[in-house]
Amino acid sequence: MNLNTKGLLPEHMEHRGKLTLKENLKIVENILEQRKIPEVGIDEEHIKLLLRLLSFMDTDKDPNVIQIGEREARVYTKLQRDSVFDFCHGVGRSGNLTDPQPKAPGASAMYKLTNKILESFLKFLGLKVNAIATPVATGMSLALCLSASRKKYGSNVVIYPYASHKSPIKATSFIGMRMRLVETVLEGHIVKVDVGEIEDAIKREIKDKNNPVVLSTLTFFPPRKSDDVVEISKICEDYNIPHIINGAYAIQNFYYIDKLKKALKYRVDAIVSSSDKNLFTPIGGGIIYTKDESFLKEISLTYPGRASSNPVVNILISLLAIGSRNYISLMKEQKTCKKLLDDLLEDLAGKKGEILLQVENPISSCITTKKDPLDVAGKLYNLRITGPRGVRKNDHFGTCYLKEYPYNYIVVNSAIGVKKEDIYMVVEKLSSVL
Known part of the structure; x- marks a missing residue:
């Protein structure tokens, strides 16, 4: 940036001031040159400087522009500009989410940069994939996949190992595909779907001349166990059918990441995760990643029209602000808090004559209750505890499909960002209402 300050300052002060300016601009230049998640997070002022410089590249910032189109990023108040970080033209182009937009060189560069940094972040975690940030949350991102x-492989039926989660079910309905449910079974305290039943469903659909796609679930509330995505990936490879994984909060724990790494050796067409559950963004953004770059391109082509830049910018801000080193620290803290939660709930269960359910989940825990679990959860809410879920044994949420679970229970979470004091407080409050 060539700023002519000659004659405005003594020469030695001008030199010193430009040196400081150069060092500040260098931080922004490094982001654009390296295009990867920084090891140490970047402060907000430099992130704002980056966003401001990129947004000034968009044509609506041109002081001499003549705007005669029906879509010219005309915005009524500064509040609205601030809400999208001044990327008022949005991202994408009609018919392709990742295409550069002629009126928005800055926003287009910002989106490309976000995807590059997102890929570097996933590679840092051990996932060698291509990735895009999406301007829609998990359910709609699944619909895009x-x-x-359907477009690339002619898929017309979704084989869904049942998890009582409305988003994937609605995503299937939204795009007009039929869903074939594979029922859960009970094994000890764990609710799971037998992989053999998934393969049988695939065989039946193929026999009926259909083209199935498997939508598996990696992350869900216990006692529903993660689907065996590795074995499902092997089966999908054997039958040459697409496989999409719902990994809403898979990025925050290596338990899930290791499963994804193994599954990616076989047939995985796309994985969907949430930006808010993993990257501390406001709700509204998604992350889609895969080894298959051509399928990722196909996904971007399914998005109709342009998109708001807001969810994408929030993902970029989080990646730059957190940094890889701090994210690992947050993952370690999450794991430590989960161990503390289990220990405290085990002790509480012994005192109250309840059971800490033996389920396989690195994020959430379950404790039984002889009281109405909805009443318990309601009391916790009134005690200003948000997050715990009360589930009756005849409720299909997280339990056996069309069957009854042996216990009423409360689900308590220890997701990334939680603190030890949060864990102590929630167990103390839970003890008071059980």
Whole structure:
């Protein structure tokens, strides 16, 4: 940046001031040159400087522009500009989410930069994948993936190992595909789907001349166990059918990441995760990643029209602000808090004559209750504890499909960002209402 300050300052002060300016601009230049997640997070002022410089590249910032189109990023108040970090033209182009937008060189560069940094972050965690940030949350991101599967592979039926989660079910309905549920079974305290039943469902659909796509679930509330995504990936490879994984909060724990790494050796067409559950962003953004770059391109083609830049910018801000070193610290803290939660709930269960359910989940824990679990959860809410879920044994949420679970229970979470004091407080409050 060539600023002519000659004659405005003594020469030695001008030199010193430009040196400081150069060092500040160098931080922004490094982000653009390296295009990877920084090891140490960057402060907000330099992130704002980056966003401001990029946004000034968009044509609506041109002081001499003549705007005669029907879509010219005309914005009524500064509040609205601030809400999208001044990327008022949005991202993408009609018919392709990742295409550069002629009126928005800055926003287009910002989106490309976000995806590059997102890929570097996933590679840092051990996932060698291509990735895009999406301007829609998990359910709609799944819909984009299913739509791409229909277009590329002619998929017309979704095989869904049942998890009582409305988003994937609605995503399937939204794009007009039929869903074939594979029922859960009970094994000890764990609710799971038998992989053999998934393969049988695939065989039946193929026999009926259909083209199935499997939508598996890696992350869900216990006692529902993660689907065996590795074995499902092997089966999908054997039958040459697409496989999409719902990994809403898979990025925050190596238990899930290790499963994804193994599954990616076989047939995985796309994985969907949430930006808010993993990257501390406001709700509204998604992350889609895969080894298959051509399928990722197909996904971007399924998005109709342009998109708001807001969810994408929030992902970029989080990646730059957190940094890789701090994210690992947050992952370690999450794991430590989960161990503390289990220890405290085990002790509480012994005192109250309840059971800490033996489920396989690195994020959430379950404790039984002889009281109405909805009443318990309601009391916790009134005690200003948000997050715990009360589930009756005849409720299909997280339990056996069309069957009854042996216990009423409360689900308590220890997701990334939680603190030890949060864990102590929630167990103390839970003890008071059980």
